Amino acid sequence: MLYYQDMLKKFLHKFRFFLVGNLREEKLSRFFSELIIDFRPGEHVSILDYGSGFHPNVIVYTSEILNDNQIKAEINCTDFYSPEDLIKLNNLYENINFYHLDNFEDKEFDFVIISDVLHHIGIEKINEIKNLLIKLSQLSNFILIKDHFEYGPFSRAILRFMDFIGNYKDDVSIPRVYFNEAELNLLMDEIKLTTVKELTNISLYRKIFFPFNLKKLHFIHLYKKH
Numbered sequence: 001m002l003y004y005q006d007m008l009k010k011f012l013h014k015f016r017f018f019l020v021g022n023l024r025e026e027k028l029s030r031f032f033s034e035l036i037i038d039f040r041p042g043e044h045v046s047i048l049d050y051g052s053g054f055h056p057n058v059i060v061y062t063s064e065i066l067n068d069n070q071i072k073a074e075i076n077c078t079d080f081y082s083p084e085d086l087i088k089l090n091n092l093y094e095n096i097n098f099y100h101l102d103n104f105e106d107k108e109f110d111f112v113i114i115s116d117v118l119h120h121i122g123i124e125k126i127n128e129i130k131n132l133l134i135k136l137s138q139l140s141n142f143i144l145i146k147d148h149f150e151y152g153p154f155s156r157a158i159l160r161f162m163d164f165i166g167n168y169k170d171d172v173s174i175p176r177v178y179f180n181e182a183e184l185n186l187l188m189d190e191i192k193l194t195t196v197k198e199l200t201n202i203s204l205y206r207k208i209f210f211p212f213n214l215k216k217l218h219f220i221h222l223y224k225k226h
Contacts, residue, residue: 022057024204029061031199032113032144035222036062037069039142039196041110044072048109050136051117052077054085056096058115063095078104104139112136115146119163119175126187134191143193143223149216150178158211184221193223 036045045066049059056077066073075096081089089098114136118129137143150156156178163174188195201215 023206025057026061027202027204028058028115028146029065031202031220032058032062032115032146033065033069035144035197035199035220036066036073036111037071039222040071041141043070044074045110046074046108047076048104048107048112048136048140049075049077050112050114051120052079052098054079054089056089056093059096059113060093076104076107076109107139109140111142111144112140113144113146115144116148118145118147119178120172122175123177123179123183130187130191133187133193137191137193137223137225141224142196144220145223146218146220147184148178149181149184149219151180151216155214155217158214159217162212162217188223192226194226195221196224197222 036047047059047062049056052059059075059077063073063075076099077089077096078099078101081098081100086098086100089096121129121132123129133143148159150159159178160174160176163172199220200218202218202220203213203215204218205212207213
């Protein structure tokens, strides 16, 4: 059984790259960079990429774009990294600092990026998400969230399929449900985060790649404390 699971993961990894390459990561980095440039406090910014994963291409591309715009960015990434993972990643990416999830809480940042992370925590675990966002908002000036909206059973099934293609290879759990817009707005009101900028109907994939190319499934919101 493990053999076939490993074969499936390898196939999905190659299939996803064949399907979209790094286009999604490149487009996301442009969206993130534009928001950071527009709302940065100065020519130096500190960024925490929360739940950055083992292939942090988005934040790497974002750092390069900021550097091209003469903005010096201190990049920090955090996830469930083992000691061995931390050694490997910190050696591989010399200009990015990697931490375990428990080792960043004494730091302060201009921006926290939470990209496609909340739905993997589990939207039904609303108190866990609420506590996380409160904690991160206390460490930063801005919270940048990229996630998904569902509009019913059909869109939910599409999102689950997309998550399976993109994340099964990395042993990431596939969510059961996703945010709807009303739920997200209510959550942000409760924890007193104000919307600074909303990007909706985002194109991350080529038009021929249905259902990945459905724009209304993706959103990026930038928040700031009241």
